[in-house]
Amino acid sequence: xxxxxxxxxxxxxxxxxxxxxxxxxxxxxxxxxxxxxxxxxxxxxxxxxxxxxxxxxxxxxxxxxxxxxxxxxxxxxxxxxxxxxxxxxxxxxxxxxxxxxxxxxxxxxxxxxxxxxxxxxxxxxxxxxxxxxxxxxxxxxxxxxxxxxxxxxxxxxxxxxxxxxxxxxxxxxxxxxxxxxxxxxxxxxxxxxxxxxxxxxxxxxxxxxxxxxxxxxxxxxxxxxxxxxxxxxxxxxxxxxxxxxxxxxxx
Amino acid sequence: xxxxxxxxxxxxxxxxxxxxxxxxxxxxxxxxxxxxxxxxxxxxxxxxxxxxxxxxxxxxxxxxxxxxxxxxxxxxxxxxxxxxxxxxxxxxxxxxxxxxxxxxxxxxxxxxxxxxxxxxxxxxxxxxxxxxxxxxxxxxxxxxxxxxxxxxxxxxxxxxxxxxxxxxxxxxxxxxxxxxxxxxxxxxxxxxxxxxxxxxxxxxxxxxxxxxxxxxxxxxxxxxxxxxxxxxxxxxxxxxxxxxxxxxxxx
Numbered sequence: 001x002x003x004x005x006x007x008x009x010x011x012x013x014x015x016x017x018x019x020x021x022x023x024x025x026x027x028x029x030x031x032x033x034x035x036x037x038x039x040x041x042x043x044x045x046x047x048x049x050x051x052x053x054x055x056x057x058x059x060x061x062x063x064x065x066x067x068x069x070x071x072x073x074x075x076x077x078x079x080x081x082x083x084x085x086x087x088x089x090x091x092x093x094x095x096x097x098x099x100x101x102x103x104x105x106x107x108x109x110x111x112x113x114x115x116x117x118x119x120x121x122x123x124x125x126x127x128x129x130x131x132x133x134x135x136x137x138x139x140x141x142x143x144x145x146x147x148x149x150x151x152x153x154x155x156x157x158x159x160x161x162x163x164x165x166x167x168x169x170x171x172x173x174x175x176x177x178x179x180x181x182x183x184x185x186x187x188x189x190x191x192x193x194x195x196x197x198x199x200x201x202x203x204x205x206x207x208x209x210x211x212x213x214x215x216x217x218x219x220x221x222x223x224x225x226x227x228x229x230x231x232x233x234x235x236x237x238x239x240x241x242x243x244x245x246x247x248x249x250x251x
Numbered sequence: 252x253x254x255x256x257x258x259x260x261x262x263x264x265x266x267x268x269x270x271x272x273x274x275x276x277x278x279x280x281x282x283x284x285x286x287x288x289x290x291x292x293x294x295x296x297x298x299x300x301x302x303x304x305x306x307x308x309x310x311x312x313x314x315x316x317x318x319x320x321x322x323x324x325x326x327x328x329x330x331x332x333x334x335x336x337x338x339x340x341x342x343x344x345x346x347x348x349x350x351x352x353x354x355x356x357x358x359x360x361x362x363x364x365x366x367x368x369x370x371x372x373x374x375x376x377x378x379x380x381x382x383x384x385x386x387x388x389x390x391x392x393x394x395x396x397x398x399x400x401x402x403x404x405x406x407x408x409x410x411x412x413x414x415x416x417x418x419x420x421x422x423x424x425x426x427x428x429x430x431x432x433x434x435x436x437x438x439x440x441x442x443x444x445x446x447x448x449x450x451x452x453x454x455x456x457x458x459x460x461x462x463x464x465x466x467x468x469x470x471x472x473x474x475x476x477x478x479x480x481x482x483x484x485x486x487x488x489x490x491x492x493x494x495x496x497x498x499x500x501x502x
Contacts, residue, residue: 013281013282013285014281014284014285014288014418014419015278015281015284015285015418015424015426017418017419018414018415018417018418018419019417019418019419019420019421020419021419024415026415027266030264030265030266031264033265033266034264034265034266037265072419162430162434163269163433163434163438163441164269164275164277164430164433164434166269166270166438167265167266167268167269167270168265168268168269168270168271168272168323169270170270173266175266179413179415182414182415183413183414183415187414187417187459187460190414208438209438
């Protein structure tokens with residue numbers, strides 16, 4: 001048993017790619033969220049239905065696994081499914097497949113419904129969750145914790161939240177957190193390596209006009225893997241953290 | 252007489268819009284450039300043909316007229332045409348029309364071919380310009396100069412060029428200049444007004460890892476129009492400047 005699947009085609013445009021000729025992680029997150037918004041519209045539980053309840057969907061964690069980043073001009077299939085849910089949490093999966101039907105990106109995420117005024121979590125409303133046919137379960141998947149480390153920061157950068165970071169929901173677009181985090185890694189690294197795994201956890205929402213600090217640390221690992229820990233802070237409080245595992249780009 | 256016209260449909264996604272629910276200017280520039288790249292591919296003079304000549308297309312000026320900004324989820328038609336050219340300069344027009352066929356954005360621009368190593372302008376090669384069927388003329392259109400003013404800056408902001416500002420051609424994406432410029436205007440202004448006209452002139456190319464300074468001034472006008480002058484500087488040298496005329500958003 002599982003929820004209704006929704007898929008749509010998407011062509012990666014040049015402005016969704018970077019100097020390696022591949023799609024960027026922030027843009028891949030954008031196109032996957034677009035698929036979930038399009039599913040919600042198709043099921044008649046889009047923002048025009050959810051907004052009047054005073055609630056809104058908020059993601060708390062993504063675990064992203066990347067086999068291969070799609071290339072600029074490649075046409076991919078983007079899919080999503082609300083897999084299951086308990087009273088408060090919903091597991092939503094996303095995937096991207098290439099023209100041969102091979103899955104190249106897989107994301108598992110946790111969504112909650114939040115009161116848009118008090119910013120407190122709400123129980124999932126049957127009329128909002130029902131149409132996805134997500135399976136009701138006692139316990140939803142427990143995603144791995146983001147690793148921790150005591151090592152000294154490698155790099156540290158301040159960013160002012162800009163007008164163009166804010167989306168139509170008046171929030172900082174989720175994808176911007178990825179830009180702040182990835183921008184702390186030097187350009188050569190970003191052109192030679194790619195994130196094969198990202199485990200990102202959102203604790204608090206960055207607000208318009210705030211100043212964020214993006215910090216990166218290296219994580220020592222038992223195996224040969226190359227890992228970094230990223231934190232986005234506001235006034236020294238961690239608003240978002242992510243663990244990234246890197247691998248050399250093949251092409 | 253004029254060149255071959257090329258059009259394609261484009262749906263404005265939520266990540267191409269801002270908190271007003273409308274497409275952003277930087278994203279509109281991206282989707283228009285995408286149309287010209289798609290035309291070049293369709294005519295077999297895409298980057299795979301131009302790159303081996305050692306040259307590359309570079310825009311020197313855009314004059315952008317906006318009647319109305321398209322909304323998120325709106326499907327628009329994006330068009331482009333290489334109108335005419337002389338030995339060195341090509342006039343390329345762009346337009347965006349809505350589903351009723353009404354033109355809502357019109358852009359006139361000047362493109363040149365530049366040697367990618369020396370960064371010097373080259374004569375337009377017949378094999379590169381020919382397929383567009385642009386009309387050969389003695390004199391191409393003379394676009395208006397960007398206004399000047401001696402007034403004191405209203406606001407001034409430094410930006411580090413980021414990894415995600417660089418596109419697949421290893422240049423700062425043209426659209427990023429618009430973000431640097433528009434970000435100097437305060438958020439309330441940007442939500443209440445929109446640019447009805449932008450005249451932007453590129454003098455030098457900002458390089459990866461440079462630090463730019465974005466300065467905005469108010470322009471006094473004879474009529475009631477509200478105008479700003481924007482400059483992007485590197486080490487106090489003007490790399491790009493733009494004049495923007497503002498009008499209240501209707502919706």
